[in-house]
Each structure stands twice: as structure tokens, then as C-alpha cells.
Amino acid sequence: MPVQAATQTLVGRAAELAALRAAVERASSGEAATVVVSGEAGVGKSRLVEELMRTARGDGALVLLGRCVDVGDGELAYAPIAGALRSLAAQVDDDELDAALGPGRAELARLVPDLAGEDGAPGAGPATFGKARLFELLLGALGRLGRRRPVVLVVEDLHWADGSTRDLLRFLVRAAAGERLALIVTYRTDHLHRAHPLRPYLVELRRDGRVECVDLGPFSRAEFAEHVAAILGTTPSPASLDRLLERSDGNAFFTEELLGAAGPGDLPASLRDAMAVHLEGLQPVAQRVVRVLAAAGRRVDHRLLERAAGAPAEELAAGVREALEARVIVPTRDGRGYEFRHALLREAAYAELLPGERQALHGVLARQLEADPEL
Ligand SMILES: Nc1ncnc2c1ncn2[C@@H]1O[C@H](COP(=O)(O)OP(=O)(O)O)[C@@H](O)[C@H]1O
Ligand SMILES: [Mg+2]
Structure with a gap:
């Protein structure tokens, strides 16, 4: 039996959705709100937040989404913030972007090239700038954007966030109190080992009376x-x-x-078997696509996939299509590549790689990225 597409109806979650909507309403009236959505992998955090984003957009809010990425041991500074700014650039016109970002536009464009003005290359100057400066620029931009309509900033999968992103969010919770901003973050409870930096961070956030928590449990x-x-x-x-x-x-x-x-x-005997059956049901080229993607992380640029998959373009296209139809992968929002439909599928696919295969794939990907860091 083929895997069904995710169903259209949102099952349950009425109280949780109401809490999130109330936070956006408070933000609309100028009282910034922060909601932390937690729950184990696959319980429905992203789905709930998608529903909120859809209704908030319908109500005229500006919705910005940034996702933290699993980069293993490394830390990719500000990845979700860069993602949120890219989604900003994709939604508002150049004039509003100019008005919102103000004099900081050229500086921010160094973090996110999509923000560069129509006439402007990213500003000259050092490639990195101080944390305090970046935080102030973002706070200013969010404040100015909020004058037109409430802003909903969603940061998904905070368990993968780098320290700088955590610092920035902590700053926003405090400093943006009077802005029309709803900050919604999600994290996986099953991902927090004892020494995970998110633990003390969450304790601290929760102590702040302005932060609300929504914990998602399994379905009744x-x-x-x-x-x-x-x-x-x-x-x-x-x-x-x-x-x-x-x-x-x-x-x-x-x-x-x-x-x-x-x-x-x-x-099947276990969930792991179910996922293995799901992955093994694919033809060899589609499996190759999934393996490359598993080694690359959760997402891969199409051009990188082309170079790393080692299959002729037509076969690769067929393999990608098959993996898409099996709903193992989905196109990324920016249309530049693909990602696993769910982090758990990536974990399952990665676990299926043989040690030698893993090393070889990491090697191929690293060489391609070295040759073309744009990928
Ligand atoms: N309330 C819901 N109603 C219907 N489908 C849901 C619901 N919650 C989650 N799902 C589906 O279950 C899968 C996993 O949900 P997801 O939101 O990605 O989990 P999480 O983000 O917590 O890991 C997705 O395919 C999603 O569409
Ligand atoms: Mg999710």
C-alpha cells in the first residue's frame, strides 16, 4: 500500500492552536508574546505551527520562518535567523524591505545576500560584525515591520540551534516586549540528553513570565x-x-x-522496520538519492545532488521523482533542492548506511562543496 499524503484535516489540537492564536492576538495589540512548543519527534509540532502560520497569514500577519539545522558536531551560526530573513525578502517588496531594514540593510545582506538592494551589492566591510550590533539591527527591523502588521517569527527545531541563535532569541524575548511580535519556537523533547545546552536555557526562558509553553502529547x-x-x-x-x-x-x-x-x-515489527521497508521499496537510483541526502544532512541543493549522485541526469530525475512520490523527500521551500519529509526519516536512512559508505559519501560531498561553496 502506498504511503498516503499527509491528510488535510488537522486532528485535535484545538486547545494548543487556540493558545498559539491568542499569542498572535496579543502581539497584534502590541504586547509581544513568546510560545515554546515542545514534544517528541513526529508528534505534530510542525503541523500545528503550520496551521498557525496559515491562519495568521490569513489574518494579515507577516509570517517569518527559520529552521535550525542538524549539522552534527558543527554549529552553523544564525541559520534559522538567516532563513527567517530570506523568507522576509521573499514576501515584501524592495521599498518595504528598505524601510524595515533601514541603514542596516547592507550589513544584514552580508548574512543573507537575498537582502541586498536592487542596486546594491552587499555592503563593504568586515564579513562578521558584532553580536550586539546584529541584535539591535534585527530588533529595529522587527519593530518597523510590526508597525504595518503583526509579525509572527517561527523558529523550528531549537534543539539544533547554535549558541548565537539561542542568545538572539533570549535577547528578543526581553527587548521586544513592546513590539507587535509573536515569537514561536519548537523543540524536540526526545533529543535533549542531560548535558544539552537547551536544558538550562529552557529553564531560564520559562522563568520569564512572558514565555508560555505548549507541550504536545500523543493523540487521544x-x-x-x-x-x-x-x-x-x-x-x-x-x-x-x-x-x-x-x-x-x-x-x-x-x-x-x-x-x-x-x-x-x-x-511490521517495529517503526524502524517500517521505515526500512519504506526506504528499501525504492529503486536503486532513488535509494542513491536518499543516501546522498542522508549523508548531506537534512537538505541538499539540487546541483550538489547532481554532482554527488553519480547518475546520468535523466536517471537522477526519475530517482528524485520516485523518492518524492514515496514521500520520503519533499522539495525545499526555496525550490533549490530537497529535504527529508521528516527528521526521523533522515535518521533511519543514515542508520542504514554502511560505515564505509558513510565515509565515502561524506568525502564526495566535501569535495564538491570545497570546489563550489555556493552549493
Ligand atoms: N494534528 C494532526 N493532524 C493530522 N496530521 C498530523 C497532525 N499532527 C501531525 N500530523 C502529521 O504527522 C506527521 C508528523 O508531524 P510533524 O508536525 O512533522 O511532527 P514534529 O514536527 O513534531 O516532528 C506529519 O506528516 C504531519 O502532517
Ligand atoms: Mg517538526
């Missing part, structure tokens, strides 16, 4: 039944529903994966 049985029915298009028997609930723990993503690998009567 009724919600779970609704989710399964939406995926299958039919309602399974109570007995198979029970079995599926036990296996998936009411986790939205696990349920999708388990149902994708087999019908409810014939469940």
Missing part, C-alpha cells in the same frame, strides 16, 4: 482513530486500531509510517 484514542481513518480512508476494526495504537503510541508520524509499510492487519 478518539483523535488517533480520526487520524487513522483520514489516512486509510476507512475506519479499521477496534481491534486493529488498538494494535496500531500500541505500536505507534499515538504518535502522528509513527502512525503514518506504520500504515505506509503495511495494512493495519500486517504491521
